[in-house]
Amino acid sequence: MPLIYFAAGAARWPAYEAPLKAALNEAGIVAELTPDRPADPASVDYIIFAPGGEITDFSPFTGAKAVLNLWAGVENIVGNQTLIQPLARMVDPALTAGMVEWVTGHVLRHHLGMDRYIVNPDHIWDATCPPIAPERPVAMLGMGELGLACAHALSGLGFPVTGWSRSPKSISGLPSEHGEDGLRRLLKTAQIVVLLLPKTPGTENILNAERLALLPDGACIVNPGRGALIEDDALLAELDAGRLGHATLDVFRVEPLPKDHPFWSHPRVTVTPHIAAETRPASASRVIVENICRAEAGQPLLHLVDRARGY
Structure with missing residues (x-):
């Protein structure tokens, strides 16, 4: 026994x-x-x-x-x-389902520009229509179980999703890049970046100042992977400059996120308390x-x- x-x-x-x-x-x-x-x-x-x-x-x-x-x-x-x-x-499977729902919800939120209607204290009548999903390139950094599930869900909604991994992967129906050159190509066109990589010496600070600068103006970042994947100060600098549209962050280097951390009060950052998947x-x-x-x-x-x- x-x-x-x-x-x-x-x-x-x-x-x-x-x-x-x-x-x-x-x-x-x-x-x-x-x-x-x-x-x-x-x-x-x-x-x-x-x-x-x-x-x-x-x-x-x-x-x-x-x-x-x-x-x-x-x-x-x-x-x-x-x-x-x-x-x-x-x-x-339930953890995967929860992650797919969280990622899909926040990608759609940024794609549709929902925040300008949800928080609109000045009652501004902004009738600007967003592009449709096929016109919004999404980069999925990380092609493990969770990354693949989220990529397929977003692809099913019409988003052109390209995956990235450190080593080559062949995935039916899903274009992918790998390595440093592939990452740079991908970031130059991605309007929404989703991070679902593990934390390893090779992935820590994968979105550093140099790589963040490659993103198109207005790009949004969604990180339910690991807090150490993004260089915090570099992200804040890009957001402060108005270069990036928004960052939705579910994971952090220190958790719970300290109450005096600038992420809490930044108008272009959404903090969720490590709830993307359980x-x-x-x-x-x-x-x-x-x-x-x-x-x-x-x-x-x-x-x-x-x-x-x-x-």
């Missing part, structure tokens, strides 16, 4: 206990599931983990077949030198249990993290 240690933090246990037990029962797996650190760490077969949880040193868990992360992002764990067990990230206990539990089933059957784990690439 496998021993599953829920090491994602005591505060999360009440929300996950019933869904995990239900998913295990549905899969026909008889297991011991505990939120308490076992007296013998080597007896643990699977670790369910989230940053800020119960473990910083994984070395005692010599029998663990996998560490199953509850978050899509793994930058807070992948560099842990004690982590020698296979690490699987979370790919939650792991849902019911669907996430099924993802976790599916990987446990695969491991117990000797099959490869899904969504394994490449340690060298960092995601």
Whole structure:
């Protein structure tokens, strides 16, 4: 009988206990599931983990077949030198759906210029019509599970979406760029940029002053990926100059965002409190249990993290 240690933090246990037990029962797996650190760490077969949880040193868990992360992002764990067990990230269908809704909503908001009607204290009658979606190029930086889902949703609405990734990718029906030259070409034409990259040494400050300057006047940025993808001071400089239209930001270098941070009061910045996508206990539990089933059957784990690439 496998021993599953829920090491994602005591505060999360009440929300996950019933869904995990239900998913295990549905899969026909008889297991011991505990939120308490076992007296013998080597007896643990699977670790369910989230940053800020119960473990910083994984070395005692010599029998663990996998560490199953509850978050899509793994930058807070992948560099842990004690982590020698296979690490699987979370790919939650409900999390993906939430991200698609958030990204689509904010892209449409900027595309349609909705803010000038929602906040209009001077009652200005502005009958300027926006372009239609096929006339609004969108750049999707990041072509993982979340980026692809958002790209397909926006493409389905008629937006010409071009994806970007660090290495070449061939995606049916979706044009893509890669590498530094491809990024520069893409930014020169993108009127809306969506960032859904992981945080790695190669992506930190990917939108720096030089690259932000490539964007067309009035371009908008939508960042539900990672706060460190954008150089904050460079973004504020472009917004202050009136060069960029708006930035909607859901993620930040420090969270919660400090109350005196200039993003809060900037008229061209919208702050949302890291709510673009959230792991849902019911669907996430099924993802976790599916990987446990695969491991117990000797099959490869899904969504394994490449340690060298960092995601």
